[in-house]
Amino acid sequence: MTTAVSPPVQLGWFRRNQIKLAPWLFLAPGLIMFFIYVLAPIGQSIWISFFDWDGLGKATWIGLGNYVEMLDDTNFYISLKNNLLWLVLYMLSVPAGLGIALFLNQNVVGIRLYKSLFFFPFVISQVVVGLMFTWFYAPDFGLLSGLIQAITGSKVAILADDRYATYGIIAAGLWPQIAYVMILYLTGLNNINPEQIEAARMDHAKGFALFWHIILPQLRPATFIAVVVTVIGALRSFDLVSIMTHGGPYGSTRVLSYYMYEQALSEYGYRMGYGAAIAVVLFLIMMVFITFFITRMIAQERNG
Amino acid sequence: MFIKRLSLAAFALALSASTVLAGEIVLNSDQSDPAPKKAMEQLIADFQAANPGITVKWNNFDHEGYKSAINNFLKANPPDVAAWYAGNRMAPQVKAGLFEDVTDVWEKNGLNDTLKSAASSMTIDGKKWGVPYTYYQWGIYYRADIFKAQGIEPPKTWAELVAACAKLKAAGISPFAIGTKALWPTGGWFDYMDLRVNGYQFHMDLTSGKVPYTDPKVKAVFDKWAELVKPGYYIENHAALDWQDAMPQFVQGKAAMYLMGNFVVAPMKAGGLKEDQIGFLQFPEITAGMPKAEDAPTDTFHIPSGAKNKEDAKKFLAFVASADAQTKLNNILGQLPVNNKSAKPDDKFLNAGFSVLANAAGLAQFFDRDAPADMAKAGMEGFQKFMVHPEMEDAILADLEKVRARVYK
Amino acid sequence: MFPTPVQKASPFIRISYQIMLPVALIVWLFPLIGVALTSVRPASDLAAGNYFGMPSYFAGFENYGAVFRDSLIGQFILNSFKITIPTVIGAVGLSCLSGFALANYQFKANLWIFFIFVAGNFVPAQILMVPVRDLTLRTGLYDSVYGLILFHTAFQAGFCTLFMRNFIKSLPFALIESARVEGVSEWKIFAYVVMPLMRPAIAALSVLIFTFVWNDYFWATVMVQGAHAMPVTAGLYSLNGQWVAAWHLVSAGSIVAALPPVAMFFLMQKHFIAGLTLGATKG
Numbered sequence: 001m002t003t004a005v006s007p008p009v010q011l012g013w014f015r016r017n018q019i020k021l022a023p024w025l026f027l028a029p030g031l032i033m034f035f036i037y038v039l040a041p042i043g044q045s046i047w048i049s050f051f052d053w054d055g056l057g058k059a060t061w062i063g064l065g066n067y068v069e070m071l072d073d074t075n076f077y078i079s080l081k082n083n084l085l086w087l088v089l090y091m092l093s094v095p096a097g098l099g100i101a102l103f104l105n106q107n108v109v110g111i112r113l114y115k116s117l118f119f120f121p122f123v124i125s126q127v128v129v130g131l132m133f134t135w136f137y138a139p140d141f142g143l144l145s146g147l148i149q150a151i152t153g154s155k156v157a158i159l160a161d162d163r164y165a166t167y168g169i170i171a172a173g174l175w176p177q178i179a180y181v182m183i184l185y186l187t188g189l190n191n192i193n194p195e196q197i198e199a200a201r202m203d204h205a206k207g208f209a210l211f212w213h214i215i216l217p218q219l220r221p222a223t224f225i226a227v228v229v230t231v232i233g234a235l236r237s238f239d240l241v242s243i244m245t246h247g248g249p250y251g252s253t254r255v256l257s258y259y260m261y262e263q264a265l266s267e268y269g270y271r272m273g274y275g276a277a278i279a280v281v282l283f284l285i286m287m288v289f290i291t292f293f294i295t296r297m298i299a300q301e302r303n304g
Numbered sequence: 305m306f307i308k309r310l311s312l313a314a315f316a317l318a319l320s321a322s323t324v325l326a327g328e329i330v331l332n333s334d335q336s337d338p339a340p341k342k343a344m345e346q347l348i349a350d351f352q353a354a355n356p357g358i359t360v361k362w363n364n365f366d367h368e369g370y371k372s373a374i375n376n377f378l379k380a381n382p383p384d385v386a387a388w389y390a391g392n393r394m395a396p397q398v399k400a401g402l403f404e405d406v407t408d409v410w411e412k413n414g415l416n417d418t419l420k421s422a423a424s425s426m427t428i429d430g431k432k433w434g435v436p437y438t439y440y441q442w443g444i445y446y447r448a449d450i451f452k453a454q455g456i457e458p459p460k461t462w463a464e465l466v467a468a469c470a471k472l473k474a475a476g477i478s479p480f481a482i483g484t485k486a487l488w489p490t491g492g493w494f495d496y497m498d499l500r501v502n503g504y505q506f507h508m509d510l511t512s513g514k515v516p517y518t519d520p521k522v523k524a525v526f527d528k529w530a531e532l533v534k535p536g537y538y539i540e541n542h543a544a545l546d547w548q549d550a551m552p553q554f555v556q557g558k559a560a561m562y563l564m565g566n567f568v569v570a571p572m573k574a575g576g577l578k579e580d581q582i583g584f585l586q587f588p589e590i591t592a593g594m595p596k597a598e599d600a601p602t603d604t605f606h607i608p609s610g611a612k613n614k615e616d617a618k619k620f621l622a623f624v625a626s627a628d629a630q631t632k633l634n635n636i637l638g639q640l641p642v643n644n645k646s647a648k649p650d651d652k653f654l655n656a657g658f659s660v661l662a663n664a665a666g667l668a669q670f671f672d673r674d675a676p677a678d679m680a681k682a683g684m685e686g687f688q689k690f691m692v693h694p695e696m697e698d699a700i701l702a703d704l705e706k707v708r709a710r711v712y713k
Numbered sequence: 714m715f716p717t718p719v720q721k722a723s724p725f726i727r728i729s730y731q732i733m734l735p736v737a738l739i740v741w742l743f744p745l746i747g748v749a750l751t752s753v754r755p756a757s758d759l760a761a762g763n764y765f766g767m768p769s770y771f772a773g774f775e776n777y778g779a780v781f782r783d784s785l786i787g788q789f790i791l792n793s794f795k796i797t798i799p800t801v802i803g804a805v806g807l808s809c810l811s812g813f814a815l816a817n818y819q820f821k822a823n824l825w826i827f828f829i830f831v832a833g834n835f836v837p838a839q840i841l842m843v844p845v846r847d848l849t850l851r852t853g854l855y856d857s858v859y860g861l862i863l864f865h866t867a868f869q870a871g872f873c874t875l876f877m878r879n880f881i882k883s884l885p886f887a888l889i890e891s892a893r894v895e896g897v898s899e900w901k902i903f904a905y906v907v908m909p910l911m912r913p914a915i916a917a918l919s920v921l922i923f924t925f926v927w928n929d930y931f932w933a934t935v936m937v938q939g940a941h942a943m944p945v946t947a948g949l950y951s952l953n954g955q956w957v958a959a960w961h962l963v964s965a966g967s968i969v970a971a972l973p974p975v976a977m978f979f980l981m982q983k984h985f986i987a988g989l990t991l992g993a994t995k996g
Contacts, residue, residue: 022899023818027826030811030870037867038833041844048843056375056400069710074703106719108731116982117738120745123978125928125946128967132744135751135960138549139541143747157541160485162692175744183986232835239930248485249543250689260839262681265372265846265935270396270677272843279839290832297831298824365939373856373938380850574757 042283049276055264059273066277075251076278079259082166083235083285086255089170090177090234094226097181098219104182105189115186122179130243133172134159159245162252169240169253177233181226188222189215224296231289235282256282329616332363332377333387333605334370343636350632351623358616378402382608384617390425390436390602391669392511392676397606398428404607404614406621407432413622421661422602422642425669434606435621437630439667440566440639441657442492442599448583450477450560458583462500462528462590469537472560479537481559482691483550490687491671491680492563495599497525500590504597504666511674513712517704526690526697528590533694543692551575563587565601566639569653584656595665602642602669682707752776752965776965785940786966789948793973795858796865796944797926801919803866804873808918809911811870812877813903817889827878834871838931841868846935858942861933865926873918880914881907917984924974924985945970 049066053059070076104115121129139145139157148156158168192215200214216223238257241247247254247262254262256278264275335344341364348360363383365373374388378397388394397403410416410432416423422436451458451468454475459465469479484490498507502521509515510522532538539559542550548571553559555575562568572582586596605624607617623629630641640649640658648658661667672680686700719727739746753773780786815827845864846855854860884907892902933947940948949966978985 018899019818019893020820023814023820023823026810026814026903030807030830030874031826033807033863033867034830034833034870036848037845037864038836038841038871039829041841041848042836044844044847045840045842054396054400056379056396056402102716103737105716106730108719108734111734114734114738116979118741119978119986120742120975123924123974124745124971125930125974127928127930127946127949128748128971129744131949131963131967132748135747136744137544139544143743155540157544160541160544160692187986236837238838242930246486248487248685248688249692250685257837257839261842261931264843275839276843279837279842282837283840286835286837287832290835293835294828294831298828301824363939366943370938376850376855376938380853380855576757 045276045283046280048273049280051273053272054270055272056270062273066274069274070277070281075254075259078251079254079256079278082253082255083282085166086170086173086234086237087231089167090174090230091227093174093177093181093230094223096174096178097226098185100178100182101185101189105186115183119179119183121176122183124176126173126176126239127243129172129176130240133168133175133240134244137168160249162249165245165249165253169237169244172244173233173237173240177230180229184222184226184229185219188219192218228293232286235286235289256285327357327613327616328359328361329385329613329620330361330363330383331385331620332365332370332374332383333385334365334367335387336364336367339637343633346636347624347629347633350629351620354623355616355619358619360620378608378610382610384607384611384613385620386606386608388434388604388606389669389673390422390434390604391673393669393673394433394604394606395428395676398433402609403433404609404611405431406434406607406618409435409618409621409625413625415625418627418643418645419625420644421600421664421667425602425667426604434604435625436602436604436642437624438634438637438639439600439602439642439661441654441661442496442563442565442587442601442670443657443660444561444563444585444587445554445568445572446561446583446585447554447557447581449581450557451583458585459588461588465588466531469532470535473535473537477557478539478553478559479561480532481539481550481554481562482542483545483547484542484688484691485544485546485549487681487684487688488670488672489547489564490691491684492565492599493529493691494525494683494687495668495671495674496563496587497529497590498522499597499599499668500587500594501525501528502591503594504668507597507668508666508674511668511671511679513676513679513708517701517708523697523701526701529690530694530697533691538691543688566653566657570638579652582653584653586660597666597668598661598664599670600640600661600664600667601673602667676711678711679707682711748964748967751961752968754961756961758961772961776961777969780962780965780969784962784966785943785948786945786969788940789943789945790970790973792858792942792948793927793944793946793970796861797923799862800865800869800926801922803862804869804922805915805918807866807870808873808877809908809915810903811874812879812881813907815874815878816881817886827875830871830874832871834868834875842935849936855936856938856942858937860936861942861944864932864936865929869922869925873922876918877911877914880911884910913984913987916981917987920977920981920985923977927974 048059050061050063051059052062052065100118104111104118136142136144137158139155139160145155145157148154156164158164196214196218197210200210205214236257237255238261241253241255241258242261245253247258260275260278260282262275263271263278331348333344335341344362344364348362352358352360370387374386375397377383378386379402382402388397394403410419415432415435419426419436422439423432426432426434426436446458450472454471454477456468456471457464459468472479482489482493495507498510501524506515506521510517515522539545539550539553547564547568550559550562551568551571552575554562555572555577569582573579586598589596605621607614607621611617624633625643627641627643627645627647630643631646634641634646634649638651638654640654640661641647644662649655668674671683675683683704686704690697690700719730750768753771753776754768755770755772755775758769811830815823815830849855849860849864852860854863888906888910889902892906897906927944928946929944930946933944937943937947945966949963949970
C-alpha cells in the first residue's frame with residue numbers, strides 16, 4: 001500500500017528552528033533566576049573577598065590581604081579542623097542508616113507506622129533539633145548528664161567542654177541525617193531483585209556473605225546518594241552550631257560556615273571582606289567534592 | 305502573571321516605605337519585652353499629648369534581631385528616631401555618618417547639666433550623637449539568708465570577698481553563679497576587675513585600644529581574677545549555660561552570689577525568692593583607695609542622618625531627655641533615669657543602685673559596648689577561655705593582643 | 714527479601730523483634746518526647762530548675778494558649794506559609810520547564826547547564842550570603858517575604874531541575890517523537906503530553922520543597938528582621954524574652970512550628986519518600 005506523502009508545508013522560521021530554540025526558551029526563566037541569585041553572587045563574593053569592608057562605609061582594596069590573614073588565624077584552623085571532624089563522623093550515618101533500614105525491613109503489622117516515625121527527625125527543622133539536644137546535654141538538668149552521672153559518678157557538660165562540644169553537636173546532626181539515609185536504603189532494599197536473593201539462598205548463601213556479595217552491590221545507587229547528601233550536609237552545618245553553642249565555648253565548635261556568618265553579619269561582625277574570603281575557601285573545598293560527584297553522575301549517565 | 309503581580313507588589317512596598325506625612329515621625333526600636341514595651345507605649349502617648357501636631361509611627365523590632373537590623377535600615381530606609389546604645393557601640397554608625405549631630409538639642413535643653421553622668425558616653429569628637437534615657441546598675445546580688453546562716457558579712461574589700469568564697473565553698477555552696485554561653489557575662493566580670501584594679505581611665509584606654517593586652521597591668525587583673533577561678537569559686541560548666549539557666553542554682557541555694565545587672569531581680573523573684581532573701585552589694589575594692597567606677601549600660605535614642613523629619617525628631621529627643629518623662633519611663637522599666645532631676649525610685653535595689661551610680665567615679669558602658677565589635681568578641685571569648693583554663697593566661701593575652709593590633713589600626 | 718523475614722524465624726526471634734520495635738522507637742524519639750514534656754510544663758518549674766521531672770501541673774493549655782496569644786507565632790506561621798507556598802509553585806514550575814529542556818533536547822551545552830544547576834544547589838549558603846543580601850536590600854525587598862520567596866525559588870530551582878530532568882528522562886521518548894511527527898509545537902508537547910505524566914513527580918517534589926523551605930533558618934535570619942515577614946523557624950528564638958528565657962514557650966512553639974511539615978509528611982508520605990529516593994533507584 002502506498003502511503004500518500006503530503007507535500008511539506010512551508011513553516012515559518014520559528015517553527016522550523018523550533019527544536020533548536022525550544023530548550024533555550026524553556027530554560028530561560030529558571031536559568032535567569034539561578035544566575036541572579038546563585039551564580040552572580042558566587043562571583044560577587046569572590047570579588048568582595050579582595051576588599052576590606054565593614055558593610056557600612058567604603059570598601060578598600062587589599063588584594064589577597066584577607067587570605068594572608070587567614071593563614072595566621074587560629075580560629076580559621078579550628079573551624080577547618082571541626083569541618084573535617086564533621087565530614088568524617090557524619091559518614092557514620094551511612095552504616096547507621098543502613099542498619100536501621102535492615103532492622104525495619106520486615107513485614108510485621110504496623111511496620112509502615114514505625115518506618116514513618118523513625119523518619120520523623122528529618123522532617124523537623126534543625127532549629128528544633130538543636131534546642132532539643134541542648135536540653136538533653138545540659139549539665140544539671142539534662143538527661144544525658146544524669147545518665148552519665150549514674151554510671152560513672154561524675155557530671156559531664158558536653159556543650160561546655162571544648163573537648164566534647166563538637167561531638168555533641170555532630171551527634172545532634174546525625175539524628176536527622178541517619179533518618180534520611182535510612183529512607184534511602186529502605187527504598188533501595190525494596191528495589192532489590194528478589195530472584196537474585198532466592199537464587200543465592202538456594203546456593204546456601206546466608207547472613208553476612210549474602211549481605212556482602214548480593215545485597216550491598218545492588219544498593220550501590222542508594223549508597224552513592226547517601227554519601228553525597230551526607231558530605232554536603234556535613235560541610236554545610238550552620239543551624240546546629242548556631243543554635244546550640246554559637247560557636248563556643250570560646251570558638252571551639254566553630255565551623256567555616258558559622259565563622260563566615262560571625263565575621264560578616266552577626267552582632268559583632270563588621271568584616272564583610274574577611275567573611276567572604278572564608279566563604280570562598282569553604283566553597284573551594286566543597287567544589288572538590290561537587291566536581292567528584294558530578295563527574296561520577298555524568299559517567300553513570302553516559303553508561304546508563 | 306505571577307511575576308507581574310509580584311513586581312507591582314514590590315513597587316507598592318517601596319512606595320509606601322518612602323511616604324511620610326508632615327508632622328509624623330517614624331520611630332524604630334527594640335522593646336520586644338512586656339515591660340519595656342509598655343514603657344514605650346506610655347512614652348509615645350505622653351509625647352503625642354504634649355505635641356498635638358505630631359504623630360509617632362512606631363516600628364517595634366525583636367530585641368536581638370534589632371542589633372543586625374539597624375545597620376540595614378539606617379542605610380536603606382532610615383526612620384526619624386532610632387534606639388541604640390552609647391559609647392563605642394555607636395561609633396561605627398557615627399563614623400559612617402549615619403547618625404545626626406544633636407549637640408544643639410543638648411545645649412538648647414540644658415542636657416549637659418541634667419544628663420551629666422552619661423554625657424561622656426554620648427560624646428564622640430566633641431559632639432553629641434544621641435540622648436540617653438535609661439541605665440541600670442550592675443553589682444553583686446547575694447543570698448542574704450545564706451550569708452546570715454554562714455555568718456558572712458557582705459564583703460567590702462577583695463580579701464573579705466575571697467574569704468567569704470572560701471567559707472561558702474567549704475560549706476558546699478558555689479560562691480558565684482554565672483552563665484557564660486552567650487559570652488557577655490564574662491565582660492561584666494572583666495570590667496569590674498579592671499575598674500577596681502586599675503581604675504576608670506585605664507579601662508577606657510584599654511577598650512579604646514591604647515593599651516596592649518600584654519601590658520603588666522592587664523596581667524595583674526587576670527592574676528587577681530585567677531584567685532577566684534583557680535579554687536573553683538564559680539559554678540561548674542558555666543560555658544554550657546545561658547545566664548538564665550544559671551539562675552536556678554542561685555534560687556535553689558546552690559550558689560550564693562551573682563554579678564549581674566539589676567534585671568536579674570525579677571526572674572529571681574519569679575523563681576520563688578523573697579525580697580529579703582536577696583541582697584545587693586557594690587563590687588568590693590581591690591586596689592586600696594581606687595575610686596569606684598561602675599558599669600552602667602545606657603540605652604539611647606538617635607536621629608539617623610537620613611531622617612526625613614529631623615525637626616520633630618529633635619522635639620522627641622528633648623522630650624525623652626526631660627526629668628518627668630524619664631521618671632515615668634523608668635518607673636515602668638524598673639531601671640534608673642539618667643536625668644539627675646528625675647524622682648528617685650522606690651524599689652530597694654534601684655535605690656541602692658541610684659546612690660552607687662550617682663557617686664560613681666565614672667560610668668563604663670560594658671565591655672561589648674566600650675570595645676569595638678571585633679575586639680569585644682575576641683575579648684569575651686578570651687575571658688571565657690580563661691575562666692575554664694586559667695593556666696592558659698599568657699597564651700590568651702597574647703592572642704588578644706594580636707586581635708588588638710589588627711582591630712585598632 | 715532481606716533480611717530473612719521474621720515470620721520465618723524462630724518464635725523467640727519473632728517475639729524479641731516485636732518487643733524491640735517499640736523500645737527502639739522510644740529511644741530514637743527520646744529528645745522529641747523531652748520537648749513535648751517541656752511544652753506542657755509551667756514556667757515556675759523552669760525557674761526552679763525542674764526541667765526533666767514530672768511537671769508540677771499540666772500547663773499545656775496555658776503554654777500553648779500563651780504562645781498564640783502573647784507571642785507572634787500565629788504571624789510567624791502565616792509568614793512561613795506566605796513564603797513557602799509561592800516558592801513551591803515557583804520552583805516546581807520553573808524546574809518543569811528547565812527539566813524538560815535538559816531531558817529532551819540534545820545540544821552541546823546540555824550537560825554543562827545540568828552541571829551548573831546541580832553544583833549550584835550544593836554550594837554552601839555562605840558564599841551567597843553577602844551579595845544576595847545586598848541585592849535584596851538594593852531592590853527594596855529586604856525584610857519582606859518577597860525577598861525570601863525570590864531567593865528560595867531561584868536556589869531550589871537547582872535541585873528541582875535535577876529531579877525533574879531525571880524523571881522526564883525516564884518517560885518513554887516515543888510519546889514525544891510521535892507528537893513531533895504530527896507537527897505538534899514544542900510548547901504543546903510540553904503542556905499536553907509531558908506535564909500530565911509528571912503529576913507524581915510534581916507531587917513528590919512539592920512536598921520536599923515545602924519541607925526544605927519551611928525549615929530554613931539561615932536565610933530567614935539573613936534577609937528578614939521584622940515580625941511582619943519573619944518565618945517561624947527564626948521567630949522561635951524571639952519567644953525568649955530580653956531578660957528571661959521562656960523555654961516552655963519555646964518548646965510549645967517548636968512543636969507548633971514543626972507541625973505543618975510533619976502533617977504534610979504523614980499525608981503525602983508516599984510522595985515524600987518517592988521524591989527523596991528517586992536517584993536511589995537508578996541502577
